[in-house]
Amino acid sequence: MTDELLSTLPVIAAPMAGGPSTPALVAEVGRAGGLGFLAAGYLTAEALGRQLVELEDMSESAYGVNLFLSSPDSADPAAIDAYADRLAPVAAELGVELGTRAWTDDALEAKIAVLAGHRPAYISLTFAAPSSELVAQLRRDTGARVIATVTSVDEARQAVASGVDLLCAQGMEAGGHRGIFQDDSSQPDGGQMVPVRDLIRQITAVTGTPVIAAGGLSTGADIAAVLATGAVAAQLGTAFLCTPEAGTSRTHRRALLDREGTRTVITRAFSGRPARALENAFVIEHSAEAPSGYPQIHHLTRPLRVAAAAQGRGDLLHLWAGTGWQHVTEETAFTLVRRLAAEAGL
Numbered sequence: 001m002t003d004e005l006l007s008t009l010p011v012i013a014a015p016m017a018g019g020p021s022t023p024a025l026v027a028e029v030g031r032a033g034g035l036g037f038l039a040a041g042y043l044t045a046e047a048l049g050r051q052l053v054e055l056e057d058m059s060e061s062a063y064g065v066n067l068f069l070s071s072p073d074s075a076d077p078a079a080i081d082a083y084a085d086r087l088a089p090v091a092a093e094l095g096v097e098l099g100t101r102a103w104t105d106d107a108l109e110a111k112i113a114v115l116a117g118h119r120p121a122y123i124s125l126t127f128a129a130p131s132s133e134l135v136a137q138l139r140r141d142t143g144a145r146v147i148a149t150v151t152s153v154d155e156a157r158q159a160v161a162s163g164v165d166l167l168c169a170q171g172m173e174a175g176g177h178r179g180i181f182q183d184d185s186s187q188p189d190g191g192q193m194v195p196v197r198d199l200i201r202q203i204t205a206v207t208g209t210p211v212i213a214a215g216g217l218s219t220g221a222d223i224a225a226v227l228a229t230g231a232v233a234a235q236l237g238t239a240f241l242c243t244p245e246a247g248t249s250r251t252h253r254r255a256l257l258d259r260e261g262t263r264t265v266i267t268r269a270f271s272g273r274p275a276r277a278l279e280n281a282f283v284i285e286h287s288a289e290a291p292s293g294y295p296q297i298h299h300l301t302r303p304l305r306v307a308a309a310a311q312g313r314g315d316l317l318h319l320w321a322g323t324g325w326q327h328v329t330e331e332t333a334f335t336l337v338r339r340l341a342a343e344a345g346l
Contacts (some may be wrong), residue, residue: 009033009341010227013333014214014237015066015124016176016320017041019247023055025333028245030061032337035233037064037124045110052118064122064147067111071128071182073103075272075293083291084300090282090316094307101296116141124149124168126179127273129158136163147212149179152192156203166210168235169203171196173216175238175264175322177275185292189266190274197229204230218324220343227344238322239340243333249309255280255319256328264325270305270318272297278319 013029015021015037026036038055040048048065055063080101091098115123115138123138124147135146147166148159156167158181170179172193183190194202196215203211213226214235223234241248242256255261261278268274269286273294277283290297308316331339 009337009346010233011035011223011337011340011346012064012212012233012235013037013240013337014235015039015041015064016237016241016246017043017066017068019249020241022245022247023051023058025240025243025245025247026055026063027059027061028243028333029240029337030059030063032334033341034337035062035064035122036333037066037122039066040111041066041068041106041126043111045107045114048111049114049117052114056118062121064124064144065115065120066124066126067108068106069125069128069130070103070105070108071294075103075296076291079291080272080293080296080300083286083289083293083297086286086289087301087304090304094304094311094313094316096303096307098304099299099302101293101300103296106295112138112141115144118142120144122147122166125164127177127181129155129181130162130164132162134162149214150203151178151180151199152194153202153206155181156207156209160207160209164209166212166232167203167207168212168214169196169199169231171199171213171215173276173323174214175216175276175325176320177271177273178266180274183273183292183294188274190268190292197226200226200229200231216323218322218327220340220345222324223340223344223346236340238320238325238328239336240333241321242328242330243336244330245333249317251309251312251314251317252319254312255314255317256321256325257330259326260314261319261321261325264321264323268292268297270298270301271295275318275320276322278321278325280317280319281315282317
């Protein structure tokens with residue numbers, strides 16, 4: 001490894017906000033020699049603090065924390081109102097009310113204050129270009145190395161200019177939200193779509209900043225391939241969704257393990273930001289009219305998604321998954337990391 005703080009094995013469990021990333025998952029990945037990430041997104045600062053205490057009580061391994069960065073509020077209120085009208089019958093079917101649409105900064109400063117009292121080795125940033133002031137603050141207040149998630153060479157250049165220590169190159173194959181800095185509403189995918197190995201080559205050709213590869217990686221062969229391409233580590237998310245330590249809902253697990261879907265697609269239907277998920281009835285019905293509007297639409301649809309998970313309605317749930325989702329297993333996180341490492345020849 002070119003970065004002295006990365007763990008022995010260049011295998012990272014991606015931060016997965018909304019429940020899947022738990023202290024137990026991060027601890028087991030660390031015990032196996034990998035690097036796990038807590039996902040601060042959507043948590044309150046107080047809830048993040050509780051997870052950090054729990055993690056540090058059960059593990060002495062290095063860990064990371066992911067923070068969401070906010071983009072300016074550019075959503076069209078009329079478009080969101082129209083989308084809410086389209087979703088009203090779904091809410092009625094599930095027996096819930098639509099959520100309150102609102103723009104928030106995800107309590108960034110409060111979460112940084114919490115992190116200052118703990119010992120993350122890494123802090124990764126997603127959804128916007130970090131300022132040099134923010135990078136310096138994070139490094140000063142927490143002592144952590146700072147990672148920026150990027151999806152293009154232009155975003156990589158912006159992040160490097162801010163002084164980050166590493167880049168997480170998120171290819172088009174990645175499950176869940178795309179880390180694009182700005183969602184281009186004129187494009188169904190929100191912006192440039194680059195396969196992860198091409199993205200690694202493009203970024204390493206123009207910057208000497210270490211690159212972590214992310215996007216559709218699910219096997220030891222995938223890990224070996226991105227390391228050979230020039231990445232210093234491989235970050236996997238979907239591969240960990242069905243481990244017993246993950247906080248993934250039973251409905252989401254069943255859809256992955258029963259191979260209920262036939263393909264993954266990128267959609268704004270659940271959150272107003274492009275994200276890759278298993279194609280289901282909700283995606284087919286609502287993707288075309290879903291406007292760009294994050295996090296407003298995320299908050300609008302949250303009651304629907306909570307109810308769908310509780311009621312076993314995989315047809316209406318946000319089934320985030322990368323392109324390698326058919327390799328998902330129910331192995332423990334420890335066993336999974338060790339198997340992947342062995343398959344990769346590490």
